[in-house]
Amino acid sequence: MNPKPQPAPGPNRAAVARAILQRVISPESTTWNSILVVLLAFVTALVVSAGFVIASEPTVFAAPDPITALSNAGAVVVNAYGALLAGAVGNPSSIAAAFNSGSASGVAQAFYPLSETLVAACPLIFTGLAVALGFRAGLFNIGGEGQVIAGGLAAGYVGFSVHGLPGIVELPLALVAGFVGGGLWGFVPGLLKARTGAHEVISTIMLNYVAIYLTYYFLNTAWFQRPGRTDPISRVVDAGAMLPSLAGVNLRVHAGVIIAVLAAIAVYFLLWRTVFGFEFRAVGSNPAAARAAGINVGRVVVLAMTLAGGLAGLAGASLILGTQFSLTPGFSSGLGFDGITVALLGRGNPAGVVAAALLFGGLRAGSIQMQASTSTPVDLVQVIEALVILFVAAPAVIRAIYRLRTAPVSAAPAVSPGWGA
Amino acid sequence: MGGREVNVPAAASTRSSATDSVRLDLKGITKSFPGVLANDHIDLTVEPGEIHVLLGENGAGKTTLMNILYGLYQPDEGEILVNGAPVKFHSPSDAIGAGIGMVHQHFMLIPVFTVAENVMLGSEMTRWFGFLDHRRARLEVQRLGQEFGLAVNPDALVESLSVGAQQRVEIVKALYRQAGVLILDEPTAVLTPSETEELLTVMQSLKRAGRSIVFITHKLGDAMQVADRITVLRGGRVVGATVPARSSEAELATMMVGHAIRLGVERPPAQPAAVVLSVKELTVRDDRGQLAVDNVSFEVRAGEIVTIAGVQGNGQTELVRALMGLDQVAAGRITVGGRDLTSASPRQTLDAGVGHVPEDRIKDGLIADFSIAENLALDVYYLPPYARGPILNPIEMLHNAEVRIPEFDIRTPSALTSAGSLSGGNQQRVVVAREFSRPVSLMIAAQPTRGLDVGSIEYIHERIVQLRDRGAAVLIVSSDLDEVLGLGDRIAVMYRGRMEGPFESEELTRDQIGLLMAGAAAAPDPASDGQAGRKP
Numbered sequence: 001m002n003p004k005p006q007p008a009p010g011p012n013r014a015a016v017a018r019a020i021l022q023r024v025i026s027p028e029s030t031t032w033n034s035i036l037v038v039l040l041a042f043v044t045a046l047v048v049s050a051g052f053v054i055a056s057e058p059t060v061f062a063a064p065d066p067i068t069a070l071s072n073a074g075a076v077v078v079n080a081y082g083a084l085l086a087g088a089v090g091n092p093s094s095i096a097a098a099f100n101s102g103s104a105s106g107v108a109q110a111f112y113p114l115s116e117t118l119v120a121a122c123p124l125i126f127t128g129l130a131v132a133l134g135f136r137a138g139l140f141n142i143g144g145e146g147q148v149i150a151g152g153l154a155a156g157y158v159g160f161s162v163h164g165l166p167g168i169v170e171l172p173l174a175l176v177a178g179f180v181g182g183g184l185w186g187f188v189p190g191l192l193k194a195r196t197g198a199h200e201v202i203s204t205i206m207l208n209y210v211a212i213y214l215t216y217y218f219l220n221t222a223w224f225q226r227p228g229r230t231d232p233i234s235r236v237v238d239a240g241a242m243l244p245s246l247a248g249v250n251l252r253v254h255a256g257v258i259i260a261v262l263a264a265i266a267v268y269f270l271l272w273r274t275v276f277g278f279e280f281r282a283v284g285s286n287p288a289a290a291r292a293a294g295i296n297v298g299r300v301v302v303l304a305m306t307l308a309g310g311l312a313g314l315a316g317a318s319l320i321l322g323t324q325f326s327l328t329p330g331f332s333s334g335l336g337f338d339g340i341t342v343a344l345l346g347r348g349n350p351a352g353v354v355a356a357a358l359l360f361g362g363l364r365a366g367s368i369q370m371q372a373s374t375s376t377p378v379d380l381v382q383v384i385e386a387l388v389i390l391f392v393a394a395p396a397v398i399r400a401i402y403r404l405r406t407a408p409v410s411a412a413p414a415v416s417p418g419w420g421a
Numbered sequence: 422m423g424g425r426e427v428n429v430p431a432a433a434s435t436r437s438s439a440t441d442s443v444r445l446d447l448k449g450i451t452k453s454f455p456g457v458l459a460n461d462h463i464d465l466t467v468e469p470g471e472i473h474v475l476l477g478e479n480g481a482g483k484t485t486l487m488n489i490l491y492g493l494y495q496p497d498e499g500e501i502l503v504n505g506a507p508v509k510f511h512s513p514s515d516a517i518g519a520g521i522g523m524v525h526q527h528f529m530l531i532p533v534f535t536v537a538e539n540v541m542l543g544s545e546m547t548r549w550f551g552f553l554d555h556r557r558a559r560l561e562v563q564r565l566g567q568e569f570g571l572a573v574n575p576d577a578l579v580e581s582l583s584v585g586a587q588q589r590v591e592i593v594k595a596l597y598r599q600a601g602v603l604i605l606d607e608p609t610a611v612l613t614p615s616e617t618e619e620l621l622t623v624m625q626s627l628k629r630a631g632r633s634i635v636f637i638t639h640k641l642g643d644a645m646q647v648a649d650r651i652t653v654l655r656g657g658r659v660v661g662a663t664v665p666a667r668s669s670e671a672e673l674a675t676m677m678v679g680h681a682i683r684l685g686v687e688r689p690p691a692q693p694a695a696v697v698l699s700v701k702e703l704t705v706r707d708d709r710g711q712l713a714v715d716n717v718s719f720e721v722r723a724g725e726i727v728t729i730a731g732v733q734g735n736g737q738t739e740l741v742r743a744l745m746g747l748d749q750v751a752a753g754r755i756t757v758g759g760r761d762l763t764s765a766s767p768r769q770t771l772d773a774g775v776g777h778v779p780e781d782r783i784k785d786g787l788i789a790d791f792s793i794a795e796n797l798a799l800d801v802y803y804l805p806p807y808a809r810g811p812i813l814n815p816i817e818m819l820h821n822a823e824v825r826i827p828e829f830d831i832r833t834p835s836a837l838t839s840a841g842s843l844s845g846g847n848q849q850r851v852v853v854a855r856e857f858s859r860p861v862s863l864m865i866a867a868q869p870t871r872g873l874d875v876g877s878i879e880y881i882h883e884r885i886v887q888l889r890d891r892g893a894a895v896l897i898v899s900s901d902l903d904e905v906l907g908l909g910d911r912i913a914v915m916y917r918g919r920m921e922g923p924f925e926s927e928e929l930t931r932d933q934i935g936l937l938m939a940g941a942a943a944a945p946d947p948a949s950d951g952q953a954g955r956k957p
Contacts, residue, residue, distance in 0.1 A: 274811050275803045282799070285790040292747060292777065292785040293800040294768030 033404070034347060040398050041391035042359070049384045050077045053376050080376040087369025088117050088362035108250040113365060115251040119323055121361025123148070125260035126315035127339025128346060128353035129267050130182075130308040134200075135348040136271055137304035138284035143189060143204025144312045144336025146211035147182035151313020153211075153218060154181025156320040156327045159237030161223070167240035174241040175259070175317050182313015183306045185211060190305025194298030200305065208336070215329055224327065234327035243322040256318035260357075263311060264350040270307075271350075280304050312336060341389055360385060442469030442631040443520045443601030445490075449499035452485055459485040461657040462499070467602060472624055472634045474644040477654035478677055478874035479846035480832065483637050486654070487604050490635075491523045492516040522595025523604040526611075528587050532580035536573050537562050540594045565596050569626050570619075584733060585616035592623065596632075603627065604635045609643050610871060613732045614902055614935050621647050639677070639874045641670040653677055678876040686882045689890070691910040693722035697863050697894035698744075703753035705736070705743045713739035715918035716753070721863065726885065726895040727923050728909030730902065730934050736918035737898045738780055741867045744896075745777050746770040757863055771800050776856040780867035780898070782845075786852040789841025793833055794822035796840045797855050829854035830880065846877040857884055864888055867898040882908060900938075902931060916940045 054060050057076045063069035090113040098110035127144045134141035141147075155178030162170060189203035218224045219232030226235045243254040271277035282290040283300045291297050315335055324331055342360060346352030367381035391398050398404070445467040452460040460482045467473045477483045488494045490501065492510030500507050503519045510516045513523075530539050541558040562575040571589045579587060588608060595603055605624075609617045624634055624647055638644055644651060645665045653661040653676040661676040675681050698721040705714035714736045721727045731737050742748035744755060746767040755763045757773050765773070779785035787796050798807050798818045806817040822836035831850045833843060840851055849869070856864065866885065870878040885908060889895050899905050905912055912929055913922035914937035921937050922929075 273813050273815075275808045275813055276811060278795070278802050278813055282788055282791070286784070286788045288784050289786060289788050289799070291767060292745065292779055294766070294771045296766070296768065 037395045037398050038392055040402050042388050044391050045384050045387035048387055052383055053077050053080045080370055080374050083370040083373045084366035087113050088366035090114055115253040116365035117362040118253045118257045120364040121357040122256045122260050122318050123315035123335050124338055124342050124357035124360055125354055127312050127335050128342030128357050129263055130312035131339045131343035132348040132353050133267055134308045136284045137280040139304055140201050141308045142201050143207050144339040145332055146208035147185040147309040147312030148316040148332040148336045149211035149215055150185040151178035151182035152316030152320045152331060154178055155317030156234055159241035159321055160235040170240040174321055178313045178317025179310040183310035186305040186309020190302040194301045232329050236326045241321055252323060254322040256322040264354045268350040345392055444469050444504050445602055446502035450489060450496045451498035452496050458657050463659055465652055467633045467635060469633055470628055470631045471649040472628055472636055472647050474648040474651045475635055475637045476644060476651060476677055478876050480844040481654040482657040483654055517598050520599055520601035522598060522600025524591040526606045528591055530579045530587060535576050535578055536590050537575035539579055539590055540597050562593055565593050570623050584611045602633045606637045609640055641673050655679055674875050686907040688886050691725040693725040695723055696720045697723050697758055699756045701754040704751045705739045705748055706751045707739055712918050717920045719923055721894040721896050723892050723894050724889055725910040726889050726908050727911045728897040728905045729913045729915055730905040730938055731915035732938055733900055735915045737915050741865055741898055744865055774862040776859060776861035776864040778852055778856050778866035778869050782848055782852050787840045787848055790839055792837045793840055793851055794818040794836040796851050797822050797825050825854040846873045849873055853881055861893055863894045865896045914938055
C-alpha cells in the first residue's frame with residue numbers, strides 16, 4: 001500500500017529501514033488487521049452459506065429424528081464443501097498417486113482443478129486491476145463490462161482477420177488491440193469527466209450497453225460472422241494469435257495467467273514507483289490539494305480511465321485468445337462487474353487483487369465440480385461471494401463476531417475520502 | 422414576542438439559574454493513543470458560573486481532554502465528577518444529559534435547515550403522534566436569544582448566516598439542551614474583531630446566569646479579558662493554573678510554550694526593491710458567477726510584506742486562487758517578475774517561483790492519506806532528485822523529510838506517518854516546510870497561522886520575515902488583525918470584493934482597519950443575520 005523503497009546505501013540506511021518497518025507494523029497501518037478481517041469474512045460466509053446448503057437438501061428434513069437430521073446436515077455440508085475444494089485445487093492424494101503412476105494424462109487429470117481455477121482467475125485479475133487502478137485515482141470504474149467487451153472484440157478481430165504474420169507478432173498485436181479497445185472504452189468516460197464533469201459511474205454504465213449491443217451488431221456483419229453461420233458467432237482466431245497453453249493440450253491454463261500477474265506487478269510499480277502513480281494517488285486522495293500542487297487533474301482522470309479500460313480490455317483479450325477463441329454475445333459474462341468485487345476484496349491493492357481473483361476463480365471452478373458430484377447447485381458460490389463482500393464491506397460485524405481490536409481511531413479529524421478511497 | 426411566557430416543556434422551563442449550574446471535577450484523567458500520552462493525570466475543576474480558560478499549544482491535550490469530557494473518548498484512568506457524583510460518559514448523549522454542551526471548532530449544523538430546526542435537531546419537541554412542534558422550538562430559540570444576547574432569527578436558513586451567527590446558533594443549541602457547562606473550542610478563531618467582542622459579552626451574560634464555560638483558546642488577549650481562572654496545558658499535563666489578575670500575557674505564553682517567547686513580530690524596516698507581483702484591474706467571478714474580486718489592483722515588491730485584511734468571504738479566497746491559477750480570471754492582468762501569469766495553470770504559476778500556503782490546509786494543502794515525506798514533495802515530486810524521468814525515487818523523499826522535519830520542528834513519530842494524523846499546527850508546519858524550502862520569488866500565504874498555537878505562530882511569522890529579508894515578495898491574507906498589523910509593511914483591506922489600499926502600515930490604526938473590514942463606516946449590525954461580508 002505504501003511506497004516500499006529499497007534501503008539506500010549511505011548513512012541513512014538504518015533510519016530508512018527503521019522507518020519502513022515502523023510504517024508496516026505501526027497501528028496506523030491496518031494491513032494485517034484488514035487481511036485478517038477478509039479471511040474471517042470468508043470463513044463466516046462459508047458458515048452462513050452452509051445453512052443454505054442444508055436448506056437445499058431434502059434428506060435433512062425428511063430424517064426421522066433430530067440426530068439423524070443433524071448428521072445428515074453435517075454430511076451434506078462436508079460433501080458440498082469437499083467437492084468445492086476438490087474442484088478448486090484438486091485432491092492431494094490423487095495428485096500424489098498420479099505422480100507415482102508416472103502417466104502424463106493422469107498428472108494432467110490431477111491438476112485439472114487447479115488449471116480451471118487459474119483459467120477462471122485470469123480475467124478476474126485484469127478486471128480487478130482495472131477497478132483498483134480507478135479506485136486509486138478516485139474513479140469508480142463501473143464500465144469494466146463494456147471495456148472487457150471492447151477489448152475482446154478488438155483482440156478477436158485482429159486474431160481472426162490478420163493472417164500471414166508469425167505468432168510472435170500476431171499474438172502481441174492481438175493483445176495490444178485488446179488493450180487499445182478497452183482503453184478506448186475507458187478514455188471516453190475519462191475525457192467526458194475531465195472536460196464536462198460527467199460522472200464516470202453514469203457514463204461507464206451507458207458505455208456498457210453500447211458495447212453489449214455493438215457486439216450483436218458486429219457479430220452479424222461480414223467482418224465478424226463465421227462464414228456459413230446465421231447465428232451471431234464470430235470466426236475462430238488464428239492459431240498464431242492464441243495464448244499458448246502452459247501445461248499441454250489436456251489442461252486449459254494458458255499464458256494469459258502470466259500476463260495477468262505481470263500486469264499486477266506493473267500496476268503496483270506504476271502506482272508506487274512512478275511519477276504518474278504519485279499523481280494518480282494524489283488525485284484519488286485529494287483532488288483539490290493535487291490541483292493546488294500543480295497536478296493536472298483532468299489529464300490524470302483521462303489517463304487513469306484509459307489505463308483501467310485497457311486492463312479490462314486485456315481481460316476480454318485473454319478470454320477470446322485464451323479460452324473461447326471466438327466471439328459470442330455475452331462472452332464477457334459479467335466479468336467487469338466481478339472486477340469490482342475482486343478489487344473490493346483485494347482492498348485496491350494489486351497483490352490483494354491477485355489473491356482475491358484466485359479465491360473467486362477457485363470458487364467458480366469448484367462450484368462446477370460441486371454441482372456435478374453433489375446436489376448443491378452452482379449458484380451457492382454466488383451466495384458465498386456475495387456474503388464475503390457483505391462481510392468485508394461491514395468489517396464492524398466481523399470485528400464484533402470475533403472480538404477483534406477495532407482499528408485505531410486517529411485523534412485528528414478524518415478527512416472524508418472520495419469514491420473508492 | 423417579548424416577555425410572553427409560553428408553555429415550554431417541563432424540562433426546558435426549569436432553566437432558571439441555580440438549577441442548571443454544574444460543578445465539574447476532572448480527576449487524574451489519563452488518556453494515551455498509540456505512541457502519544459495525550460493526557461497525563463490531568464486535574465481540572467470548573468465551578469458553577471465561572472469562565473475557565475484552557476490554554477495550550479496544539480497537541481497539548483486540550484481537545485483530547487474535552488473529547489473525554491464530552492463522551493467522545495473514554496479515559497484510560499481517572500474520573501469525572503458532576504456535582505460531586507462520579508459519572509461515566511459513553512457517548513456525547515450521556516454528556517449532554519449531564520448538562521455539558523460543546524461548540525466545536527467546525528460547526529455541526531445542517532446548512533439547509535432553519536435555525537430553529539437545527540436547534541431542535543436531536544431533541545425535537547413533539548406534539549401528539551410525534552409531529553414536530555416548530556412553534557415552541559422557535560419561541561424557545563427567541564427566548565434564549567433574548568436572555569443571553571444571542572441574536573439569531575429562528576427562521577433564517579443556516580447557510581445564509583455569517584460564521585459568527587452560526588456560532589451563536591451552536592451556543593443556542595447547547596443551551597436548548599440545558600447545558601450548565603459550555604465547552605467552546607477555539608470559538609474566536611473564526612470571528613472578526615467585532616464578533617469576538619460580542620461573543621465575549623455573551624459569555625459574560627451566560628456566566629451571570631450561573632452557567633460555566635470552558636473556553637479553549639490560544640488568544641492570550643481574549644483569555645485575559647474574560648477568564649475567571651486559567652489552566653495551562655503542555656505536553657498532556659497541567660503546567661500552571663492562575664487568575665488573570667496575577668498573570669500577564671507574556672507569562673502565560675511562556676507557560677504554554679515552555680520557554681520565554683516574544684509576542685508580536687520583530688521586524689526590521691523593509692527594504693523594498695523591484696516589483697515582483699503586479700495585479701492590474703483584476704476581476705474574478707465565483708462559481709455562481711457572482712463578482713468575487715472586483716477590479717483590484719496592487720503591487721508587491723521584493724523585500725516587502727503586503728498583508729490583506731478582511732473578514733472571510735470578501736473575495737480574498739478567490740483573489741489568492743486566481744493568483745495561483747486555480748480560478749479563472751474574468752478580467753485584468755497578473756504578472757510575476759514581468760511574466761504574464763493571467764491565464765497560467767497552477768503548475769506554471771508554481772514553476773514561475775510562486776510559493777503558496779493555502780487557506781484551507783486540509784483541503785488544498787495536504788493529502789491526508791499521504792505520508793509526511795510524500796506531502797513534503799507534493800509540488801516537486803516530478804523533479805530530480807525525487808524522480809528520474811518517470812521513475813519515482815521515494816528514498817529521496819525520505820531523505821528530504823529527514824532534513825525538513827527537524828528544520829521546521831514538525832512533531833511526528835516518523836517521516837512515514839500520514840499527514841492526516843498530525844495535529845493542525847504540525848500539518849501547517851508541513852505545508853510551510855514544503856513551500857518555504859523551494860526557491861521562490863513570491864510567497865502567497867493565506868491565513869498562515871489560523872488555528873495555530875502561540876509557538877507555531879511565532880515560528881511561522883519568523884520564517885515569513887526571514888523570507889522577506891532574503892529578498893522575496895510576500896503577500897499575506899489574514900483575518901487576524903494582530904497578524905495583519907504585526908507582519909504588514911503595507912496593509913490592504915478587502916470588503917465585498919473591492920480592495921482599499923495598500924496603505925503604508927503607519928498610516929493605519931487598528932480601529933481604522935477594523936472599520937474598513939466592516940465596510941468603511943458601517944459596523945455590522947449584530948441583530949441582522951445576513952451579515953456584512955456575505956454575498957447574497
